[in-house]
Amino acid sequence: MRIGITSPIVTRLPGTYDEWEAAAGIDELTRIAVTADRLGFHHLTCSEHVAVPVSVAEVRGGTYWDPSVTLGYLAARTERIRLATQVLVLGYHHPLEIAKRYGTLDTVSGGRLVLGLGVGSLEEEFTLLDVPFTDRGARADDALAALRASLSTREPSYRGDFFEYSDVVVDPCAVQPRVPLWIGGRTRRSLRRACEFGDGWVPFGLPLDEVTAMLDARPQPDGFEVVLSVSGLDPIGDPDRTRRRLDRAIAAGATIVGAGVRARSADHYCDQLSGLAELFGRDFGDLGTT
Structure with a gap:
């Protein structure tokens, strides 16, 4: 079992973020990323929305940092930690756009990309971006097949129900032979x-x-990851409860936990990450390996 962090600052959902995050910026985020990298955490995250309607932002939040820019910057400041999009909305992008943009990120980070991908559910945003909504599930399946065929190939080709291309060069492409694809969602x-x-x-x-x-009802392939988020952790103030909550996630089927800690500031957030690492003692070094 490995532990990543659900990055603070980059996404602010109403009622779920700490007050200091509203005024924090890239310096604070970098300090947290460097600390997580040094301690051996598995990954950090950045989500995606392009433009959220004001009425929807009251529920879903309106702050979403662009993942390609954010993770590209953090790639230059870190060495080991994986850089996870959690998640990109497939319908907003052509597969080759993702292959080029995030293949470049995989290259500059030395093969640390994890592509978290989702179908998307915010119809107003689909309409704003002029992309189809009603058949987004089928389009997402085709996009995933196209990505699998294209991410690590300089001259990709694909022919599917919605996407078709050949005789093209995408350079740079991902350096990992198989970029991990994590699929987000809440349905079977x-x-x-x-x-x-x-x-x-x-x-x-x-x-x-x-x-x-749901996991018991469907066998998973070998090496399949189940990434469960556990938020609101306080490893310094309440280590016993923190450990119990992580243990429950593991018992539920998690192979990787995306941890979110409560903090009063960026410095306190870094202290909390150190506390979380100390909670696992000598075993924590194994949590950061892939």
């Missing part, structure tokens, strides 16, 4: 999609017992 179909096209599943908004039941 998302788990099916993850098992068929991806390397892992990132469920959200589901009780742990429901996650376990």
